[in-house]
Amino acid sequence: GDSVTQMEGPVTLSEEAFLTINCTYTATGYPSLFWYVQYPGEGLQLLLKATKADDKGSNKGFEATYRKETTSFHLEKGSVQVSDSAVYFCALKNSGGSNYKLTFGKGTLLTVNP
Amino acid sequence: DAGVIQSPRHEVTEMGQEVTLRCKPISGHNSLFWYRQTMMRGLELLIYFNNNVPIDDSGMPEDRFSAKMPNASFSTLKIQPSEPRDSAVYFCASSLGGGEGQPQHFGDGTRLSIL
Numbered sequence: 676g677d678s679v680t681q682m683e684g685p686v687t688l689s690e691e692a693f694l695t696i697n698c699t700y701t702a703t704g705y706p707s708l709f710w711y712v713q714y715p716g717e718g719l720q721l722l723l724k725a726t727k728a729d730d731k732g733s734n735k736g737f738e739a740t741y742r743k744e745t746t747s748f749h750l751e752k753g754s755v756q757v758s759d760s761a762v763y764f765c766a767l768k769n770s771g772g773s774n775y776k777l778t779f780g781k782g783t784l785l786t787v788n789p
Numbered sequence: 790d791a792g793v794i795q796s797p798r799h800e801v802t803e804m805g806q807e808v809t810l811r812c813k814p815i816s817g818h819n820s821l822f823w824y825r826q827t828m829m830r831g832l833e834l835l836i837y838f839n840n841n842v843p844i845d846d847s848g849m850p851e852d853r854f855s856a857k858m859p860n861a862s863f864s865t866l867k868i869q870p871s872e873p874r875d876s877a878v879y880f881c882a883s884s885l886g887g888g889e890g891q892p893q894h895f896g897d898g899t900r901l902s903i904l
Contacts, residue, residue, distance in 0.1 A: 707890050718793070718880055718895035719832075726890045764832070774888055775820060775839070779832045 677702045681765050681780035688755055688787050696750040696783050698739075698765035706767040708732075708741055708748040709777070713762045722750075722763070755787045791815070793896035795881050801902045807869040810899045813862055814883030822893060823856055823866050824880040832880075838864065871903045 682697040700706065707726040711719040723732030728743035737752045748765060765780040794813040802808055814821050823835040837845040841858045849856070853872070858864040868875055878900050882893040 709892060711895075716897070718882075718897045720895070721892040724890075724892055768890075773845075775822075775837055775844070775884075776834060777893060781831050 677706070677767060677769055677776075677778045679765050679767055679778055679780035681763075681783050683781075683783070685784040685786060688785070690757055690787055690789050691754045692787075694750070694752040694755045694759075694785070696763055696765075696785070698748045698750065698780060700746050700748065700765075700767050702746075702767055702769050702778075704770040706769045708739070709766045709768070710737070710739055710748070710750050711764040711766060711779075713764065713782070715761070719764060755785075757787045757789050760785055760787045793881055793883050793894055795879075795896035795899050797899060798897065799900045799902075801904065802871060803904050804872055805870045806903075807867065808871045808875075808901060808903075810866040810879050810881075810901070812864045812866070812881030812896060814864070814881070815894055816862070818883035818885050818894070819861065820884045820886060820891075820893075821858060821864050822882040822884075823864070824882065824895075826878045826880060826898070835866070873903045876901055876903050 678701045680699050709724045710722040712722045713719045723734045725732040725741035731740045739748050739750045762782045762784050764782045766777045796811045819840050821838040825833045835848045836856045838858045856866045878898045880895050880898045882895045884891045884893045
């Protein structure tokens with residue numbers, strides 16, 4: 676079945692540091708890929724998405740590129756802020772009969788210190 | 790724009806009591822999802838509705854759980870009787886269609902504690 680593997684956290688960075696959170700996936704077909712962010716006490720918010728190979732999703736300074744050859748969708752940000760502290764989830768939705776299903780990774784907790 | 794609205798935000802009740810969680814999806818969205826989030830199991834899809842019809846309830850843990858969507862703007866998730874192991878955060882999400890490119894929009898969740 677489909678699966679998503681994220682780097683395990685927690686990740687602790689200083690403000691203005693470079694961020695990478697690795698995400699790889701296993702899926703049949705041609706999935707769409709997503710990054711969601713969850714701030715403390717809140718629901719998941721869509722951060723960015725990519726629907727086909729080589730697409731780059733970007734939002735709020737975060738970027739991720741859909742790499743079919745390496746089945747990866749790594750999240751990057753050039754300069755993190757304290758306000759970026761949250762849990763980040765990589766997810767996929769596959770094509771086909773169950774295309775409504777979001778398969779999530781386990782989440783990566785990011786803490787940014789001033 | 791109003792997002793997905795869930796109520797209550799927090800619920801604390803004793804084992805054996807009936808619990809009802811409520812969700813109002815984003816207006817115009819025709820797909821609705823209920824999830825459960827725990828530290829041990831992460832995010833689990835419980836049930837998926839499309840156009841108010843349950844399409845996939847394979848994630849509903851057992852007969853104590855039931856979900857309804859009487860109209861396009863309201864859904865409930867009921868647990869009867871509740872047990873301590875049901876303690877979790879329950880999220881409702883909605884989307885415009887269920888297709889692979891459509892993102893799901895989540896509510897802020899209901900934090901349920903069963904004593």
